[in-house]
Amino acid sequence: MxxxxxxxxxxxxxxxxxxxxxxxxxxxxxxxxxxxxxxxxxxxxxxxxxxxxxxxxxxxxxxxxxxxxxxxxxxxxxxxxxxxxxxxxxxxxxxxxxxxxxxxxxxxTVIAPSAVVSPYATLKQGTQVLAGAIVQSGASIGAHSIINSKALIEHDCVLGEYNHIAPGATMCGQVKTKCNVFVGAGAIVTPNIAIGENAIVGAGSCITRSIDAGVITRPAATTLDMVEAKEGRRG
The missing domain is CATH 3.40.50.20 (Rossmann fold)
Structure with a gap:
């Protein structure tokens, strides 16, 4: 279907x-x-x-x-x-x-021929879903967002306006994001996570807890560094 x-x-x-x-x-x-x-x-x-x-x-x-x-x-x-x-x-x-x-x-709205978009998903004005991307049932993609090549948006995710989900990134079920969120290539956001406005999920990160507005995450060898937007502060 x-x-x-x-x-x-x-x-x-x-x-x-x-x-x-x-x-x-x-x-x-x-x-x-x-x-x-x-x-x-x-x-x-x-x-x-x-x-x-x-x-x-x-x-x-x-x-x-x-x-x-x-x-x-x-x-x-x-x-x-x-x-x-x-x-x-x-x-x-x-x-x-x-x-x-x-x-x-x-x-x-632009949907690549090889993209798979559920008829029960919602794409707002100006959304772009590129080659090989999947948007599952119940997902809602905010206006002017980019779902890049081979990204996966699982069931019941709600993405804000001007999000960019980079190539190969995975948004597991029921993830919620605010406006202007950037999820880097190959990142994984686990189920039921909330991501605040202007947050950046670094390429290759695995997000297992919610992220406040303006926070930047990046992967490390054994843990996930959380780098706050305010210069010089790290948690």
Whole structure:
């Protein structure tokens, strides 16, 4: 049932959907662009101040060099996709989205053909679920979050807005996160854990207790260091 749900989303993209304006022209944008093109979506423009000539996936797509040029497309005629990658505690994606949302534009959700998303999961506006990722029944993914390649979001997880779950990370059942949480590659968050706003789970960490807002975790040889956001304090 999960796979058929993902396929039905894929086939639906080919018809009766507005064209896409892709914000960003770097590595993450190229991955998202490939997904959209695989699904038959039309990308009418890529918006970035940088050259896109070295990325073959953008060949033949109109290049706009500034955000203000998006105004040539009416908000009712296109959907936007934010192709700017997410770094820990970076607010670039939020600022970009806030600018365009205030102008009346809406951001499309992107689901890779090889991703598996339960029909009983909830994906809010602008969510991106990349290749091989799994989102299980009862999970809720906050707006503009990225579920990166081969990440696993287990049943009944509730993720806040602007989360980034990096490649290969696992969120076990009933994990809850606040806004702007970054979970690094290969990290494991065990069941029923709560993670506060702006927290960072370091790559390879195994989280067995809840994390307060602003805390950074990192794996160590025999234990998990908890490095607080306040400079110089460690617990």
């Amino acid at each position: 999960l796979t058929s749900h993902a396929l039905s989303n894929d086939s639906a993209f080919s018809h009766h959907t507005p064209p896409i304006v892709l914000i960003g022209g770097g590595g993450h944008a190229s991955v998202v662009a490939e997904i959209l093109l695989q699904q038959g979506r039309e990308i009418v423009a890529v918006v970035t101040p940088d050259s896109i000539a070295e990325r073959p996936v953008f060949q033949g797509i109109k290049h706009l060099s500034s955000d203000t040029q998006v105004a040539k497309f009416k908000p009712s005629d296109v959907k936007l996709v934010n192709g700017v990658g997410m770094l820990p505690r970076s607010t670039i994606r939020q600022k970009i989205n806030g600018y365009f949302l205030a102008l009346g534009y809406q951001f499309d």
